[in-house]
Amino acid sequence: MKYVNDALRMAHRNAEAMFEHGLISVEEMKEMDRDCLTPVYAALMKRGQQAVTGALVEQHQGGLVPAL
Amino acid sequence: MAADVYVMREFESFARKWGISDSALVDVVRRIEAGDKTGCHGGALYKRRLKGEARGSRDLRGAVAAIERNGSRAVYMSGFAKDNKETLSPREEKAFRAQSKQIMRIPDDKFEQAVVAGLFRKVEERNGDKS
Numbered sequence: 001m002k003y004v005n006d007a008l009r010m011a012h013r014n015a016e017a018m019f020e021h022g023l024i025s026v027e028e029m030k031e032m033d034r035d036c037l038t039p040v041y042a043a044l045m046k047r048g049q050q051a052v053t054g055a056l057v058e059q060h061q062g063g064l065v066p067a068l
Numbered sequence: 069m070a071a072d073v074y075v076m077r078e079f080e081s082f083a084r085k086w087g088i089s090d091s092a093l094v095d096v097v098r099r100i101e102a103g104d105k106t107g108c109h110g111g112a113l114y115k116r117r118l119k120g121e122a123r124g125s126r127d128l129r130g131a132v133a134a135i136e137r138n139g140s141r142a143v144y145m146s147g148f149a150k151d152n153k154e155t156l157s158p159r160e161e162k163a164f165r166a167q168s169k170q171i172m173r174i175p176d177d178k179f180e181q182a183v184v185a186g187l188f189r190k191v192e193e194r195n196g197d198k199s
């Protein structure tokens with residue numbers, strides 16, 4: 001990933017670790033994505049999250065996934 | 069009562085690289101608790117300049133910490149290797165302020181679990197550091 005600078009890279013990695021341990025919410029993690037990643041990467045992350053959600057909805061509608 | 073001082077995993081590597089000692093980190097927190105507002109960015113967010121003791125390390129480094137006056141914990145979050153200012157950019161300030169609030173909101177029991185899991189390390193005090 002591309003970070004704005006090294007200090008924000010450290011902050012983002014701290015946030016990832018806290019997220020993995022359930023100490024911060026998805027929304028708080030997304031907020032850190034927006035602040036710490038370069039704008040291009042933040043946009044890509046957002047599109048990636050939307051694509052994953054969209055794929056799950058399609059699978060669910062096609063009967064492949066019992067419940068979201 | 070003086071706060072316990074912690075470093076986050078990422079800051080730990082940074083401090084080790086530049087030779088920033090535990091006693092230097094504790095000293096900064098104790099000075100802030102005594103009323104020194106240098107590098108305060110409002111609330112619990114501070115950026116202070118520190119001298120590392122690593123070989124060939126003559127420059128000051130910037131340390132970003134969440135330090136709540138009258139709180140029970142002070143946490144170093146991030147650092148700047150090249151640092152000639154005590155200010156933060158608007159983006160940095162937003163990110164670090166959010167992270168300081170996130171850290172201060174962690175309940176004591178979950179924070180202790182996070183220490184055990186290695187997310188935070190408690191900085192050991194020298195005798196006489198803590199009042």
